[in-house]
Amino acid sequence: MSNEIVNRIKGLVGEDHVVDSPAGMVRYLKGQGQPLAVVMPGSTVEVAEIVKLANKENLKVAVGGLSVESRGLDGGLAMVMSGMNQVLEIDHANLTATVQPGLSHAEFSRILAEQNLVFPPEPYAPKTGSVGGCFALGGADSQAFQYMPVRTYLLGYEMVLPNGDILEVGNKCIKNVSGYDMIHFAVGSRGTLGIFTRLLVKLLPPPAVKMALVADFASLPKACQAIATLIKRRIFPTRLNLLNPTLAARIDPGAKGNLVMVDLTGFKNSTELLAEEMAGIFHLAGSGEVRIVKEAEAYAKLWQEWLDLRGELNTTWAERVLDFNVGPMKLAAVLQALADITGDLAAYPGLVVEGLLGRVRLLLPAAGEKEEMAVKVNTLAMSFGGNVSGNFGSKLVCRAYNDAEMWEGIESLLGQIRRQFDPKGILAPGVSL
Amino acid sequence: MTDKEIIEQLKKIVGEKNVQADKIGLTSYGYDATLLSGVGLAAVFPLSTEHVVKLVKLANEAGFSLIPRGAGTNLSGGTIPDERSVTVNFNRMKKILDIDTDNFVAVVEPGLVNFDLQAELEKEGFYYPPDPASYKATTLGGNLGECSGGPRCFKYGVTRDYILGLEVVLPNGKVIQTGGRNFNSEPEYDLTRIIVGSEGTLALITKIFLRILPLPAAKKTMLAIYNRVEDASQTVSDIVAAGIVPTTLEMMDNLLINTAEDATGAGLPRDAGALLIIEIDGHPEDMDEQVETIAGICKKARVREFKIARTAAEVDQLWLARRVVIGSVARRRPSYSLQDITVPRSMFPNMVSGILQIAKERNLEVGILAHAGDGNMHPLVLFDQRIEEEVERVHLAEKDICTLALELGGTMSGEHGIGLLKKKYITLEFSPVAMDCFAKIKNSFDPRHLLNPGKIMNLQS
Amino acid sequence: MGVLNDVYEMLNTCNKCGFCLTACKTYKTDLREPMSPRGRIQLIKKLVDGVIEPDRDYEDAINSCLLCGECAVACPSGVKGNELVLAARRDLKLRHGIKPFAKSFALKTLASPSRLEHGFNFFKGVGKGILKKVDGLDYFRGVDIRNMPVAEKPFLEQVPEQITVSNPQKKVAFFVGCFLNHSLDGTAHSVVKVLTKNNCDVILPKDQVCCGLPQYAYGDFERAKANARKTIESFLDCKPDAVLTACASCGSMLRDEYLKLFADEPGYLPRVKEFCAKVFEFSEFVEDQIKLDESKLKAHTSVKVTYHDPCHMARHLKITSQPRKVLRSIPRLQFVEMNEANRCCGASGLVQAFYHELSTDITRQKTQNIVDSGAEVVATSCPACMLRIQGGLNFAGKKQTVVHVADLLAKAYED
Incomplete structure (x- = not known):
């Protein structure tokens, strides 16, 4: 039976685009699940045919850009979209691009840079993230204060629905x-x-201009105070991120x-003026060293490091990351209170703050503690709105x-x-809501 | 339950003073800003989430439908009742619950008028960016229902971009909170986004968490007058390509320039093809550089007059024509139908010439007002509602305009919604698969079709 | 129905956009559609179209309008809601006279000088006590009855028919108006003082009557016309350089509405026009016609003053800068603007009596704005607003006082 299904899939997409040996599948899979096959469709029609088959045979299907989450996928199909990785159109007049979902996010950014254009969302994981994955996961990254959350960059899509129907929505x-x-509703639906x-x-x-500031603070409360000062003085840079010493060293x-x-x-x-003003604010707030990074290569390297770190948090360390939001002006107080739970945050495995969003990510010492910590941290976060x-x-x-009814x-x-x-x-059997 | 019993029950829930079921009241809640009208069972004014929950439960029991309404200024027939519906007026739920400028959040009730919120925020040096033209009258709940835009949204985005979270009453009477006070608060599916713009068909909004921003430090207003619409359009594209994102790019065509001139006598050239009001905001240090760039772009596009406002009075002067324009068409004909199509920026000139062609074919006068930066156009089709044959032609022209917008890769509605008015054309824009998805969404929230039934699309219950 | 058919074009021009909603104080306070300009206009239209009957609810919608004129300013299509309501009231009057009896009685009383005097005398005597008992409050329907002044004898009985100065530059006929004559006679004296200090001869025709606005506002054009004709004739007979009023409402009636009232009498219209051209409001006259000599004004104690624009000043007569200029010219007077200075105070003739809850809410918004401005004194240009706002302030336990612009200016001429 299962062989027959694999053969039918091979018939749909071609033998070269199906991997069904356990050894061959490994490089495409995350987690311990054992799907029947990894399939790499090359067109919308192929995706639709596969989904129709899966629907008929009651097979689970999970999708990924380069690799697929295999949880709950035993006996099902892992669909890798790397074969659908083309930029179909770049429309300069309307400032839009039409792309296939398997296109690497990093590659897309590179292509656009050559054409003097930008796709602002930060890649979920720079090495493996795809544009399709970016929207499937959604969320708001550290530039969202200025550039808005990921969903605002999706204008339309074509999607194969679970019954194999093809949905097209949106326009330029x-x-x-x-x-x-439906356009924004699909974002984050994983x-x-x-x-x-x-x-x-x-x-x-x-x-027109890009530059960075890097300020080293011995004291975490002082760093938070500096962030608060910027907000009070209505200085809103594109990113305003803070790392604790453990992660800063990386x-x-x-x-x-x-x-x-x-x-x-x-x-x-304004950028030059603000850079000077911020450097001054950081010095006064107690930063030991403030660097202004204007040179293009150094600037790019710095933010690549940030994106790589973000990628690690999203992938390798995902099970150990606890993510919460409070109002940005409440950060200093929240972190002080958080230290009562975590101990000295400077020595903690990881702390990342996206200052303008008031977003805090904690890298826990071990994955097993997440649930228990989450309850404590949530109670704390709630007390700060x-x-x-x-x-x-939620x-x-x-x-x-104690609102079971709402839940x-x-x-x-x-x-x-x-x-x-x-x-x-x-x-997406591995995704529970 | 008889109608009389239902009305008694309604009075028990919200109190005698918050129910209108007399002839005059029902007549008054039978219309909105379209030509459509209907007569409902009653109009009620809940004062709290608890009232709304009870109303929903009663609707479930007694089998009537609920039509959420803010100020009734919508342009889509979105609040027109039928004989089995109770209009739920949120305009007495209008408290500001919290303004937290430190953390960029305001929490309000849905009946609060957009303008009243702006006035409070302004005291703190803040504002809420979405500013539909009707913002002085419209409620925020209504803005959310239609996902309103406004002149400013080219730079700042539309209503959905400023909603962090909601408290809603679902059609089954359950209260849930979606999102919260921050980004990243959504429980997986973006329930906030699907409810915003759903025209009151999915849930009743009882509390809104809004994102607010500090007022920009500097602003510059410019006026450019062109011989041809194409030149104005070229200017818009070039400004965007230069990396400048104006807050406002308002365009008026020749007909509207003339009606505005009739009204003001401000000295606009009557043979001009288009007028563009350009407004930028941001850091004071960046204003001159951008104004210079824009001036250069306008010159390249053969602008015939270009003015920069130096004082507040001059800003007022530049806005004068735009401010009076809608009223000025009333001097020509008593009624106008305001369309809301949007096309990709590059298709703007094609759409303008297409509309003028349609006007000619249908023998109607049409003036074009546009938020040119985002391709959102409001053709004003002029007529007199007493002349039935002319109203017929207006309807045909409306359909022509929608069809053309879709052919050019656009949409029927950029900010007004579908409601009843454009329902008959919705399958021109959406495939059966998309319509099926809409039905699935509707059925997930509201399987019994209690909320605003018959709006956006027809569904079998 | 002819009345409403005449305005059908304007009814039809309302596109129901709702821009008038926020402009309307009755809507912003009550929040029901029939209490809004759009609601009223649509009801009037539906009445003409035969969809509804002029029932009690309809009358409430029409009669609760303040006629403040804000909707007309807000309307992008130039629809004048207040004029449409006026037409609807005229239509109601023609259908079945003015209801209820109390309103009709009040209007008749106002129209007749002798009845009016009797009325005030009665009020001064036992009326206050009775009214207090009726409502159980000193603040009968939002007006501070106990503190409402009543002139010992009408102003016109206190002064001669003509007051002459030594070096007359202008001859001014003073249209006193009911409120200044019977209640705020002090303000009337202030007006005379300012005029005489500025070398104006003042004529005070003894036979002057009510301007006719209250009757006009409820559609009794016949009674309004009778009073208007009397006024025009008695004042033109004096051959004045100017007809002056210190009441914004009277001013708008005398100067603007008379022209509309007599539009159907082309034979008489030239006479009306001759009269209207002579009418000036107090501060307008002081600023524009006699050009105040500020060096003659004396300083008194420093006081913080704000100004309330009566509806009839701001939107009908469109006089807004002159009263402010007058105030700013007074030494040691510190002028501050209040929020929404030109929003209606809620008085609106008989609306305050027949829709007193609504009216009281609107007055409360006005008094709050006054308190927020930090002013100690509110100046205005209309006796109806003065009484209404003072009542509202007293009711709220605030210490601010309300005076006429003329009162402050007259004080600056005191030694």
Whole structure:
């Protein structure tokens, strides 16, 4: 039976695009699940045919750019989109691009740079992240204060739905309120609603000037104070990130303490003035060393280091990361209170703060502690008007409020939507809502 | 339950003073800013989330539908009732619950008027970017329902981009919170985004978490007048390509320049093809550089007059024509139908010439007002609603305009929504698969079709 | 129905965009559509179209309008909601007279000088006590009854028919108006003082009557016309250089509405026009016609003053800068603007009596703005606003006082 299915799939996409030996599949899989085969479709029609087959045979299907999460995928199909990795169109007049979902995010950025264009979202993982994955995961990155969350860059898409139907929505207009907003609703759905086969994304012209500031702070509270001062003085750089010494050392081996990393992009006059002003603020706030990075190569290297670190947090360390949000002006107080739970944050395995968003990520010593820590951290975050991110966070909030009814309301609605689209539950079995 | 019993129950829930079921009241809640009208069962004014929950439960029991309404200024027929529906007016739920400028959040009730929020925020040096033209009258709940835009949204985005979270009452009477006070608070599926712009068909919004921003430190206003629409359009493309993102790029065509001139006598050239109001904001240090770039671009596009406002009074002067334009068309004909199509920026000139062609074919006067930066155009089709035959032609022209926008890769609605008015054309824009997805969304939230039934699309219940 | 058919073009021009909603104080306070300009206009239209009947609810919608004129300013299509409401009231009057009886009685009383005097005398005597008992409060329907002044005898009985100065530059006929005559006679004296200090002869026709606005506002054009004709004739007979009023409402009636009222009498219209051209509001006259000599003004104690623009000043007569200029010219007077200075105070003739809850809410918003401005004194140009706002301030336990611009200016001429 299973052989026959593999053969039919080979018939659909060609033998070269199916891997079914356990040894061959390893490089495409994350986790311990054992799918029937890894399949690499080359077109929308192929994706649709595979999904129809899976639907008929009740096979689970999970999708990835270069590698696929195999949890819950035993006996199912791992769909790798690397064969659909083309840039189909770059439209300079309308500042849009049409791409296939398997296109590497990093590669896309490189191609655009050559054409003097920018796709602002940070890659989820620079080495393995695809554009399709970027939108499947959604969220808001450290530039979101200025550039807005990831979803705002999706203008339309083509998607194969769990029943094999092909859905096309969106257009090159940045204003569009026709019908339900399926466009942004798909962002962050992690492959549960369908499989992207084509994406229409929004681009920006590059900023006139880019520069960075790196400030070394021996004291974490002082670094937080510096961030608060910037916000109070209404200085909002593109990124305003903070790393504790453990992680700072990875980016800058010379770093002695906590590192505040600032990205400034914009017009020449204001950017230069702001850089000077911020350097002054950091000095006064107690930074031992402030560097202004203007040279292009050094600037690029610095932010590549940041993106690599972000990639590690999102992938390798994902199980150890606890992610929560509070208002940006509350960071100093939150971190002080957090130290009561974690002990000295300077010595902690990892602390990353995205200052303008008030987002804090903790790298826990071990994965096993996550649930217990999450409850404590969520309680703390809630007392500052925030909460642990995502669905997990919502659940914790409901639990903390002892509001089982609300949680039930959310959960049943999420479940209802998923069932409406995927009644047999074949897509993204590893994703639980 | 008889209608009379339903009304008694409604009075029990929200109190006598918060129910209108008399003839005059029902007439008054039967219309919006379109030509459509209907008569509902009653109009109610809930004062709290608890009231809304009880209303939803009663609707479930008694089998009537609920039509959420803010100020009733929508241009899509989105709040037109039928005889089995109760209009839920949120305009008495209008408290500002929190303004937290430190953390860029405001928490409000849905009946708060956009302008009233802006006035409060301004005291703190902040603002809420979405500014639909009707912002002085419209409620934020209504803005969310339609996902309103406004002149500023080319730079700052539309309503959905400024909503961090919601408290809503679902059609089953359950209260849930979506999102929160921060980005990244959404529980997996972006429930906030699907509810915003759903025209009141998925859930009743009872609390809104908004993102607010500090007022920009500097602003510059410019006025450019062209012989041809194409030149204005070229200017828009070139400004964007130069990396400048103006807050406003408002365009008026020849007909509107003339009606505005009739109204003001401000000295606009009557033979001009287009007028563009350009506004930029940001750091004071960057203004001159950008103004210079824009001036160069305008010159290259053969601008015939280019003015930069030096004082607040001059800014006012430059905006004068734009401010009076809608009223000025009333001098020609008593009624106008305001369309809301959007096309990709590159298709802008084609759309303009296409609209003028349609006007000629249908023998109608059409003036074009556009948020040119984002390709969102408001053709004003002029007519008199008392002349039935002319109204027929207006409807045909509306369909022509929508069809053309879709042919040019655009959409029927950039910021007004579909409602009843454009429902009949929605399958021109969406495939059966997309329509099926809409149905799935609707059925997940509201399987009994209690909320604003018959809006956006027809569904079998 | 003819009345409404005449305005059908304007009814039809309302595109229901709703821009008027925020401009309307009754809507912003009550928040029901029939209490909004758009709501009222649509109801009037539906009445003409035969969709609805002029029932009690309809009358409430029409009669609760403040006629403040803000909707007309806000309307992008140039629809004048206040004029449409006026037409609707005229239509109601023609259908079945003015209801309820109390309103009709009040309007008739105002129209007749003898009845009015009797009215005030009665009020001064036992009326206050009775009204207090009715509402159980000193603040009868939002007006501070206990502190409401009543002139010992009408102003016109206190002064001669003509007051002459030694070096007359202008001959001014003073249209006193009901409120200044019977209640705020002090303000009337202030007006006379300012005029005489500025070398104006003042004529005070003894037979002057109510301008007719209250009757006009409720559609009783017949009674309004009778009073208007009397006014025009008695004032033109004096051959004045100017007809002066210190009441914004009277001013707008005398100068603008008379022209509309007599539009159907082309034979008489030239006479009306001759009269209207002579009408000036107090501060307008002081600023534009006699050009105040600031060096003659004396300093008194420092005081912080704000200005309330009466609806009839701001939107009907469109006089806004002159009263401010007058105030700023007074030595040691510190002028501050309040928020929404030109929003209606809620008085609006009989609306305050028949929709007193609504009216009281609107007045509260006004008094809050006054308090927020930090002013100690509110100056204005309309006796109806003065009484309403003072009542509201007293009701809220605030110590600010309300005076007429003329009162402050007259004080600057005191030694």
